[in-house]
Amino acid sequence: MNWDVVIKDFGIYLKLERSMSDNTLEGYLRDVQKLSTYLLIKEVKRTPSNIQQSDIVTFLGYLNNEFHIATSSQARLLSALKSFFSYLNETDQTENNPVELIEAPRLPQKLPDTLSVEEIDKLIEAIDLTTYEGRRNKAILEVLYGSGIRVSELVNLKLDALYFEEGFIKVIGKGDKERFVPIGGESIKQVNLYLTHDRITKSPKKGDEDIVFLNRRGGKLTRVMIFTIIKRLAEQIQLGKNISPHTFRHSFASHMVEGGADLRAVQEMLGHESITTTEVYTHLNKDYLQQIITDFHPRIHQNES
Known part of the structure; x- marks a missing residue:
């Protein structure tokens, strides 16, 4: 059993069967290749079918001792290896x-x-709001905060994916998975204003005719452009926080959960495969928790009667 052949087949499996994104797929393959390279360097004659747990433990120890890799990197590497051997x-x-x-x-x-x-x-x-970019940017921020979609989903949002009468937009998420996301009234209002008064003044570039948010030259916006827009606004108001487009997604989810939204519903809106990913938004500030117990715990008001 040849390592290179098996790793290549594993990559095809991740792409076709798991619909894994290119970045994650490449990371998994790199991590499995590290194990193969380690065995070659150390002249440990093991194939994927006869490698032992002790070999993996020694390999992980080697990486930690030689390269002092972060805990998160160790966890990701182990996740890749688990997926690899599960596939086998x-x-x-x-x-x-x-x-x-x-x-x-x-x-x-x-x-x-x-x-x-x-x-x-x-x-x-x-x-x-006196400029094309300003009116477009307001619509962009309203959509990011009003729907919680990823910046990659925003820049690829298409005109035929706007179902405003139903209160939804259709986005293509990680692994090319399609989902419908509810969107609020203010977001719909600002996008409609942009579409009817500003976007129609642009001649979209070939291939970008159906893209919602266009730059001044009629081309699709990049993720970096959205990042820059938000950074400049933060500096303008002296926010004092290091924010990005993803901050709006986090804020959307956090405010929804703090407001009492069902965690499963938030998971669906965000497009998370696992509920554990969404559970990070169950963090609530101490003042909020204190207010909850003050308002609702029966013992708090016992002496008031």
Whole structure:
């Protein structure tokens, strides 16, 4: 069993069967290739079918000692190896699974940065609405915050994906997965104003005729352009936070959960495959929690009667 051949077949499987994004796929293949390269360098004659758990443990220890890789990188690498050997098991290429009992390192939970409603209002109010770019940018920020979609989904949003009468937009997410996302009234209003008064003044470039948000020359906006727009607004109002388009997605999810939205519904809107990804938004500030217990716990009002 040749490592290179098996790794190549694994890549095809991830692409076709798992609909994995190119970036994630390449990362998984690199991580499995690291194991193959390590065995070659150390002259350990193992194939994917006869490698042992002790080999994996030694390999992980080698990476940690020699390169001091971060905990998150170790966890991702182990995830890649688990997927690789699970694939070999599923395709009956081996019954051996050397990583099955190896636990991933515990990752510290990092809460995403968010903006308050007041901070989002200040950012939007700072936009110069006397220009084409300004009116377009207001619509962009309203969509990012009003729907929670990813910046990649925003720049690829198409005219025929706007179902405003039904209150939805259709986006293509990770792994080319399609989903319908509800969108609020203010977002719809600003997009309609942009479409009817500004976008019609542009001649879209070939291939971008159906793209909603266009630059001044009629081409599709890039992710970097959206990032720059938001950075400049943050500097303009002296926000004091390092924000990006993804901050609006985090803020949308956080505000929805704090407002009492069902976690499964938020998961569906965000396009998360696993509910555990969405659960990070269940963080609530201490003042909010204190207010909840003050308002609703029966013991708090016991002495008031």
